[in-house]
Amino acid sequence: MSSLAARDPATPSGIAQNRELLLVREKSAPLHGGIKTREISKARFGRVRSFHDEIDRRHDQVLEPTFLAPTFSNFWRRRTLLHQLSQLSSRRQCMTSPIGIVTNKATPKLQLSTLSHRFEAGGQSVQAISNISLDVAPGRFVSLIGQSGCGKSTLFNILAGLLKPTSGSVLLDGNDITGRAGLVSYMLQKDLLLPWRTVLDNVIYGLEIQGTDRKTAREIAEPLMERYGLGKFKKHYPNSLSGGMRQRAALLRTLLCNNDVILLDEPFAALDAQTRFRMQEWLLTLWKDFDRTVLFVTHDVDEAIFLSDEICVLSPRPGRIADRFEVPLPRPRDRDVVTSPDFVGLKQRCLDLLFADEHAGGSRAA
Structure with a gap:
């Protein structure tokens, strides 16, 4: 085996x-x-x-x-x-639970407890994030949105174990994983495919790092590539793929790393609008099939609403959770949902939160 x-x-x-x-x-x-x-x-x-x-x-x-x-x-x-x-x-x-005792309450898959981080550079101190606490239930799709520089990428680097916070902790299934890398999967905006490997061998790279031999890894990956539209390209090299296909390969590689939590940092930001929407639908298919917990960073409000179970809006630096709310749109979601009154109302709420400081500043100036 x-x-x-x-x-x-x-x-x-x-x-x-x-x-x-x-x-x-x-x-x-x-x-x-x-x-x-x-x-x-x-x-x-x-x-x-x-x-x-x-x-x-x-x-x-x-x-x-x-x-x-x-x-x-x-x-x-x-x-x-x-x-x-x-x-x-x-x-x-x-x-069979005792009277008055609720024993099936879902334990958070991921817990962020009072996370703060301060950078020291050039004799100056910059507070990137401050006192962020968040519980994410198993199987949820949660998006983080905020203005540029609000600490979203800093937060993801902490969750991935690449950066140790100044204070606070990260728990996975109740276990402290603060500063420990490799326990959650992390996909950046760039696909980072290795140019000397075929698409198939790029997809299995995470499995190989985790100790699976190449033959077995290929047996696992090949049917998935067929199922999710990459089968025709498995022997190609990354430089022959479109941007959307490269992102598909990178995302499938991330999912096959066999971690329950996946961090996606603006994976579709570099794609054109039509390709991005197709990728969003494709991502929801994978999320449903693989049953993973996803944290998703984006600047695109429409993207956050379309994909998510809930949305967290971060304040300008230092990043804090300004608001967190459910997305009550039924699943599965098709493209028509973006014009529905409920979708438009959620978008207005997000925009009001994102630009609240600017509106307050304008009022004071007036």
Whole structure:
């Protein structure tokens, strides 16, 4: 089995351990503050039993011999089944929870706690960001917008572990990862494809860095390239691709790094308007298929609204969260949504926040 599969919690052994742990947790009926787990009625017990049966069925699927080969289809099906098992176990845990205790509340995937950073240069001190706190739930798409120089890229460098903050911390699944690189995926505005590698070998570069051998990495990547429109270009070199295709390759490389959180720093800024919109739709397809948590930096208000579950507006330097709000537009979203009254209202709210200081300054000058 490949090194990637060995580390992947969606492997047969990983699912078996997860299933065993879930069953032990339920059978042990632990005490929570002295409150015993409530008795379950016959009907309620029947529903819990059905969850057990469903987990057994899907677990047996994973242990089929055809699942043991480290191919793309197995890789993909294992991840899908693990996600389904997780959803079932969350529902079952809620049904058997103690009275008055909510046990299925989602733990934030990513937590930013009072992050601040100050640069010292040329004898001067510049406060880039100040006291930023943010919780991001698993699977959410959150956009950060703000004026140039408000600290968005500084914040992303901190989240990626490339820069240690002056104060504050970053938690991933409750674990402190402040100053530790490689635990989240990070894609910059430039695609940074290696010109001497083919498109296929660029896409698998992250997997190779993580220890997957090239043959296995290619077996994983090739079907994905076919699925997401890059199959015809896998033997080409980056200099023969359009800007949109280069960004597709770079984004697929980022997703295959197998990290749950992805940071995207203006990945479509250099593209023309039509290509950008196609890339936005393509990104939403990948986000849905891969079920990742995404933080997205952009200067384009329309882009932020179209893509996001929620938006954070940063104030001018030093960057602070001026406002955070949900984007209540239904998914999936098509291009017609950008002309809807709800979309226009959200855009006006963003613009008012972005230019609030200028309006205040003009009022004072008047």
